[in-house]
Amino acid sequence: MQVPVQIHFHGVDPSPALEQRIREQVAKLEQFYDRITRCEVSVELPHQHQRHGKTWHIRIDVSVPGQEIVVSRDPGRAEDHEDPYIAVRDAFLAARRQLEDYVHKMRDQRPAEAKA
Secondary structure: OOOOOEEEOOOOOHHHHHOOOOOHHHHHHHOOOOOOOOOEEEEEEEOOOOOOOOEEEEEEEEEEEEEEEEEEEEOOOHHHOOOHHHHHHHHEEEEHHHHHHHHHHHHHHHOOOHHO
């Protein structure tokens, strides 16, 4: 990656353990596609009503040549996302799927002689 991963925490104190998990997930994306130029991750725990659990919101911005991939996991009332590690996992799974779609699209656009 050309720019080191940037991780931002909003509405919650930074967590070294969660930050480490995010860095591991970013490394997995880089193993899949080594042309990622930038990755920025925002972790947010917004204020919610006391009757409902607190759900984590994760946003991932990944820059690749010619495109920006954005994943915003705003689960609403998904109880699974009361655990920040599950919210991060789900967001990175979505990012991986979008990155896979991008790679397939790029392969399909190459000239025939370059595919062989």
